[in-house]
Amino acid sequence: MAEMTIRDALNAALREELIRDENVFIMGEEVAEYDGAYKVTRGLWKEFGDKRVVDSPITELGFAALGVGAAMAGLRPVIEFMTFNFSILAADQIINHAAKMLYMSGGQFNVPIVFRGPNGSAFQVSSQHSQALEAFYANFPGLKVVMPSTAADAKGLLKSSIRDNNPVVFLEQETMYGMKSEVPEDEDFLIPLGVADVKREGSDCTIVARSFTVPQALKAAEIIKSEYDVSVEVVDPRTIKPLDIDTITASVKKTNRLVIAEESHSFASVGAEISHQVMENAFDYLDAPIKRISTVEAPMPYARNLEVAALPSVEKIVAAVKEVCYL
Amino acid sequence: MPTKTATRQQKTAEKDAKSTANGSPKTASKNSAKLKEIVTDEVNKKEAKAEFQTRKKSQTSALKNTDPELLREMLYQMVLGRIFEQKCAEVYRIGKIGGFCHLYIGQEAVGVGSMMALKEGDYTITSYRDHVQAMVAGISPEEVLAELYGKAGGNVGGKGGSMHMFSKEKGFFGGHGIVGGQIGVATGMAYAQKYKGTDNVTLCFFGEAAVNQGIFHESLNMAQLWKIPCIYICENNQYGMGTSQKRAMSISNIASKAEAYGMANEFVDGMDVMAVREATLRAIERARKDGSPTLLEIRCYRYMGHSMSDPGKYRTTEEIKKYQERDPIVLFKESLKAAKVFGDKDFEEIETKAKEAVEKAVKFAEESPFPDESELMTDVLAE
Numbered sequence: 001m002a003e004m005t006i007r008d009a010l011n012a013a014l015r016e017e018l019i020r021d022e023n024v025f026i027m028g029e030e031v032a033e034y035d036g037a038y039k040v041t042r043g044l045w046k047e048f049g050d051k052r053v054v055d056s057p058i059t060e061l062g063f064a065a066l067g068v069g070a071a072m073a074g075l076r077p078v079i080e081f082m083t084f085n086f087s088i089l090a091a092d093q094i095i096n097h098a099a100k101m102l103y104m105s106g107g108q109f110n111v112p113i114v115f116r117g118p119n120g121s122a123f124q125v126s127s128q129h130s131q132a133l134e135a136f137y138a139n140f141p142g143l144k145v146v147m148p149s150t151a152a153d154a155k156g157l158l159k160s161s162i163r164d165n166n167p168v169v170f171l172e173q174e175t176m177y178g179m180k181s182e183v184p185e186d187e188d189f190l191i192p193l194g195v196a197d198v199k200r201e202g203s204d205c206t207i208v209a210r211s212f213t214v215p216q217a218l219k220a221a222e223i224i225k226s227e228y229d230v231s232v233e234v235v236d237p238r239t240i241k242p243l244d245i246d247t248i249t250a251s252v253k254k255t256n257r258l259v260i261a262e263e264s265h266s267f268a269s270v271g272a273e274i275s276h277q278v279m280e281n282a283f284d285y286l287d288a289p290i291k292r293i294s295t296v297e298a299p300m301p302y303a304r305n306l307e308v309a310a311l312p313s314v315e316k317i318v319a320a321v322k323e324v325c326y327l
Numbered sequence: 328m329p330t331k332t333a334t335r336q337q338k339t340a341e342k343d344a345k346s347t348a349n350g351s352p353k354t355a356s357k358n359s360a361k362l363k364e365i366v367t368d369e370v371n372k373k374e375a376k377a378e379f380q381t382r383k384k385s386q387t388s389a390l391k392n393t394d395p396e397l398l399r400e401m402l403y404q405m406v407l408g409r410i411f412e413q414k415c416a417e418v419y420r421i422g423k424i425g426g427f428c429h430l431y432i433g434q435e436a437v438g439v440g441s442m443m444a445l446k447e448g449d450y451t452i453t454s455y456r457d458h459v460q461a462m463v464a465g466i467s468p469e470e471v472l473a474e475l476y477g478k479a480g481g482n483v484g485g486k487g488g489s490m491h492m493f494s495k496e497k498g499f500f501g502g503h504g505i506v507g508g509q510i511g512v513a514t515g516m517a518y519a520q521k522y523k524g525t526d527n528v529t530l531c532f533f534g535e536a537a538v539n540q541g542i543f544h545e546s547l548n549m550a551q552l553w554k555i556p557c558i559y560i561c562e563n564n565q566y567g568m569g570t571s572q573k574r575a576m577s578i579s580n581i582a583s584k585a586e587a588y589g590m591a592n593e594f595v596d597g598m599d600v601m602a603v604r605e606a607t608l609r610a611i612e613r614a615r616k617d618g619s620p621t622l623l624e625i626r627c628y629r630y631m632g633h634s635m636s637d638p639g640k641y642r643t644t645e646e647i648k649k650y651q652e653r654d655p656i657v658l659f660k661e662s663l664k665a666a667k668v669f670g671d672k673d674f675e676e677i678e679t680k681a682k683e684a685v686e687k688a689v690k691f692a693e694e695s696p697f698p699d700e701s702e703l704m705t706d707v708l709a710e
Contacts, residue, residue, distance in 0.1 A: 025522070051522070057552070062511055062545025069515020072500060073450070075522060077515075092542075096505050097512060103706050105493035105501060106483030110709035141707050165709035 028080030440603025457502025536567025597627030
């Protein structure tokens with residue numbers, strides 16, 4: 001085990017997969033000579049050269065399409081969006097092309113591609129740079145959607161995503177790149193897609209959190225424990241699609257209460273889907289209505305105090321847990 | 328429907344072509360002269376006939392250097408494409424085919440002339456008007472028609488329909504339904520060919536209306552920047568659905584758009600299968616050599632509506648007849664005859680063979696079962 005940041009864990013995953021399979025190449029804006037806008041690809045261009053690590057023009061639809069075609073022809077592209085907000089320009093290729101190709105070709109052409117980059121808010125980057133898009137992509141059959149929250153998960157899930165034979169939307173979080181945790185150093189350390197992780201065990205209330213809200217949920221759980229002696233379990237699905245609903249359901253059956261914390265807006269969100277599936281699978285086990293904490297239904301404001309007010313927070317999660325536990 | 332605007336448009340086209348010739352690779356120098364011959368929006372029937380004779384002469388000389396067996400196969404594919412699409416229209420009208428159905432009648436010389444210049448390992452991708460390209464790639468008429476019928480024996484098991492024919496084995500990367508989307512995918516296919524160190528190329532077909540999409544420009548920029556061996560074939564049939572090119576594009580010379588990216592380009596008469604073949608061969612040679620891409624604007628004309636649901640009120644029957652005077656199959660046959668390559672007996676044989684193939688396809692499509700409902704959820708994700 002080694003302690004490393006999420007950024008370095010992603011970098012290690014990319015490096016190991018570039019070494020392992022010569023069909024893997026990285027393409028995106030500033031990924032090569034500049035070392036990546038967020039330094040996730042630091043040093044890779046120097047080590048692997050122009051063929052494997054490619055600076056693209058600012059042409060999101062174009063290089064996403066190039067990735068799709070290259071994947072159909074047998075390569076394994078890792079396409080970086082500088083932020084996932086820009087992926088909306090490429091949505092035609094991700095949704096209309098990559099997601100449909102296997103099905104509409106009668107199983108002939110799979111598209112082994114990873115679209116990765118930061119998702120969600122950063123530090124005061126305002127409306128067009130702060131969106132959490134997981135619900136958007138998770139709505140389309142044919143795509144897998146992955147959201148790591150720790151360095152180990154980031155590494156193991158990215159390696160699995162690159163080796164996966166399907167298009168994977170891999171959503172990182174800009175404010176989390178510098179967070180450190182223990183990561184296994186084994187080159188074949190993989191975390192299978194579609195398997196949730198119980199980040200903290202507990203018996204009185206479940207929080208389902210992903211990406212940005214996982215550290216917040218863990219902090220909230222500590223506060224609730226110390227102030228009220230209530231035991232909170234934190235479940236991180238890690239993969240949004242396919243969703244490991246069994247682990248979530250099992251937790252709710254044990255705790256009988258559920259709070260869902262997410263960085264996206266609430267309307268038609270992944271939290272709304274989890275809430276529905278829990279209702280279907282564990283309705284009789286619930287002792288309180290499910291509570292959701294999401295980003296408010298407004299575009300992201302710039303002013304720091306307004307941004308804080310818009311986003312989920314430890315305080316908001318603590319309040320929600322208290323509400324479902326009638327504290 | 329001659330108007331003053333149209334006349335101006337024609338002049339602009341000639342002007343565009345001249346400017347193309349000034350600043351482009353060798354191939355473009357022919358553009359201006361060729362374009363003058365080909366921009367026929369205002370040409371009357373008499374002129375169309377005269378042009379047919381000119382084409383016949385040049386085609387006849389081109390035939391002498393080409394293997395007769397290849398010529399036979401080219402003619403067969405054109406005739407098969409025509410008869411197949413006519414059959415599609417017929418069975419569509421009696422409700423055998425659902426959804427959209429975009430026919431290729433009139434444009435046969437483009438798909439056949441270009442694709443039959445390819446070699447093993449080359450790739451093709453096209454738009455939703457894909458039946459004929461699919462058959463030229465080697466997908467059987469049975470598979471294509473059964474797909475149109477939505478049957479289990481169809482090319483993709485009834486999951487794609489008219490717009491989505493595919494064959495990994497034959498290097499046919501599909502028919503695609505989003506206007507221009509395949510242009511970017513093609514760029515990636517050719518990128519992979521170069522990445523793997525092969526000298527193979529990708530042919531990418533799209534209509535002229537797709538040129539107005541951003542993906543066309545994004546793709547051409549990357550292709551020229553990185554020397555990606557993709558040959559972009561704009562099948563300019565002059566109408567994007569029911570909107571004429573004149574009403575949708577600020578200039579009429581599409582080939583010249585490649586100039587913005589420093590890319591080789593050529594304007595080709597899409598009624599002349601040999602001209603299409605030769606232009607494609609020149610583009611292929613460039614691409615195999617060092618990956619250089621090319622934009623070919625191949626001017627053609629679709630006799631039918633955009634799809635089977637199009638009543639075609641945006642153009643006159645006179646205009647359609649004018650193009651039929653220069654029909655690519657009639658032209659090819661007459662040239663073959665004039666060059667003494669084939670005679671009427673050969674034509675009859677070819678026609679009979681094509682008709683039989685189409686009848687066999689109808690029988691197959693009729694008899695094939697509908698897909699089993701267990702297929703609904705297969706191939707959503709790969710293993």
